[in-house]
Amino acid sequence: LKPHxxxxxxxxxxAEVVTGLWNGKLDGASGSGHDGQSFSVRDPLDLPRSPQGAPVMVQAGASDVGRDLAAGTADVVFTAAQTFEEAKAFYDDLKGxxxxxxxEPDDxxxxxxxAPVVAETEAExxxxxxELQALI
Known part of the structure; x- marks a missing residue:
């Protein structure tokens, strides 16, 4: 497994490669393929463009590099903050x-x-x- x-x-x-393919920027014929560290693409994507332009990019990392990836590429980010304060800090940091x-922030x-916990009473x-927290 590669380092984080x-x-x-x-x-x-x-994300750059697939976005280029979806947007028709990597068409191969014009020399606009991609030859990178992990991926090489020469030919265009031989599919019709999706109705919304491109599939929705979803990301779930909360580390510093994960947040940077999300800021640069994601349409939606999942977060698992445990408190309102953590959630607000994540939101503010990512939007920033x-x-x-x-x-833009609305992008x-x-x-x-x-993760709702349901029981007969609030105490239960x-x-x-x-009990669930003790398992983490």
């Missing part, structure tokens, strides 16, 4: 990174993970929650 940062660099290259990639949507639900 290298995996994100490969993911960034992948977008300008460095020429993007990305953040989808917080939800809290007990279940504590």
């Amino acid at each position: 940062a290298d995996r994100y660099e490969r993911a960034r290259e992948f 990174r977008l300008a460095a990639y020429g993007r 990305i949507k953040i989808m917080p993970g939800v 639900a809290r007990e279940k929650y504590d």
